[in-house]
């Protein structure tokens with residue numbers, strides 16, 4: 001029996017195979033639609049540079065510490081998000097944070113797979129040549145066609161579920177590491193090509209100043225909450241994903257360095273996506289506040305205006321799709337690791353159960369673009385409701401609990417032992433700084449931003 005009273009796993013627990021593998025997997029989880037689709041859309045809707053600055057504050061003082069806290073708890077307990085807290089605090093309700101993570105995983109995947117379905121549809125549109133030579137009106141019409149047909153939108157989403165189930169059944173190392181290691185650098189190169197073209201478009205300057213000249217008059221409590229929610233979403237934190245990945249890390253992995261690198265790379269990729277999208281927004285006369293369609297309006301136009309554009313366009317959507325795989329796998333890993341370790345289900349059975357649950361909830365999000373568009377709860381359709389609940393409520397709340405637990409319940413000596421790999425790495429000052437931030441700044445900042453954003457208190 002293990003400490004949490006469950007049957008011992010018959011196999012030794014798998015870990016990532018190398019520290020490069022660890023970085024690839026965590027980066028693979030962080031980089032995805034959040035960077036290339038959500039970041040430009042939210043930055044556009046919430047006034048540009050001022051939003052970006054608040055977002056960066058959240059990344060440094062909330063995102064990075066919560067990610068480290070999750071790594072620490074995961075590797076220390078070598079457990080899934082629920083099991084970890086049951087091991088650390090048997091008979092206390094801390095494990096409920098793991099259940100919130102399972103719920104977030106379901107809600108996010110429900111709408112995430114809708115958007116990945118759009119990407120698959122765009123791959124085929126690009127292959128068939130129907131995006132070639134279109135103007136701004138044409139770009140809008142194509143997007144409407146893809147999202148407004150309920151049957152094809154749901155079928156694309158189901159195709160996403162089928163592909164991802166097959167991939168995840170290959171197991172921790174093989175599935176997650178191989179794909180991410182080889183293909184993320186390619187996405188990076190393609191984004192760079194995209195940036196160069198976008199920045200040389202007439203109107204590029206306006207796009208850049210939108211992204212980098214802050215106007216704080218647009219900032220409301222809700223805007224700050226959305227920026228914080230984006231940092232949780234983009235860094236895959238507050239719902240036990242990084243905790244579960246921490247549990248697969250090796251004893252020699254340097255957690256501070258891993259978290260630092262992942263956060264920097266994730267931010268760079270988002271900025272690169274922003275620098276591809278916003279110049280094009282202004283060059284082709286779109287609205288910066290177009291919302292979720294923004295990427296799908298602008299990217300085809302950017303590629304249309306360059307030689308070999310159609311080839312690059314196909315490649316871009318293929319790589320974007322590949323980038324989403326690591327993120328989706330990591331989200332699925334939260335319920336799957338839990339069901340496998342706590343309920344004793346075989347991993348493959350756990351994958352099938354999870355996917356079936358998410359697919360049924362997910363069609364609600366997908367159909368929000370068509371036959372369910374009139375169904376509104378608290379003024380939001382299912383797609384927006386799932387996104388808002390997970391990103392702006394459940395994940396920040398999860399992050400708050402994880403930060404409080406790490407700062408106030410884990411002894412400094414234990415934090416020090418984990419972060420220094422039992423004294424093997426010399427970084428005392430960083431560890432001290434981390435423990436200070438996670439104890440005071442992170443929880444207070446999350447609390448104030450949430451209460452203020454939701455209108456419970458007013459500053």
Ligand code: PFF
Pocket residue numbers: 029030031032033034035108232233234235236237239241242327328330331
């Ligand atoms: N970080 C991913 C992205 O930016 O696309 C989304 C995500 C993955 C959110 C894993 C949450 C998660 F647990």
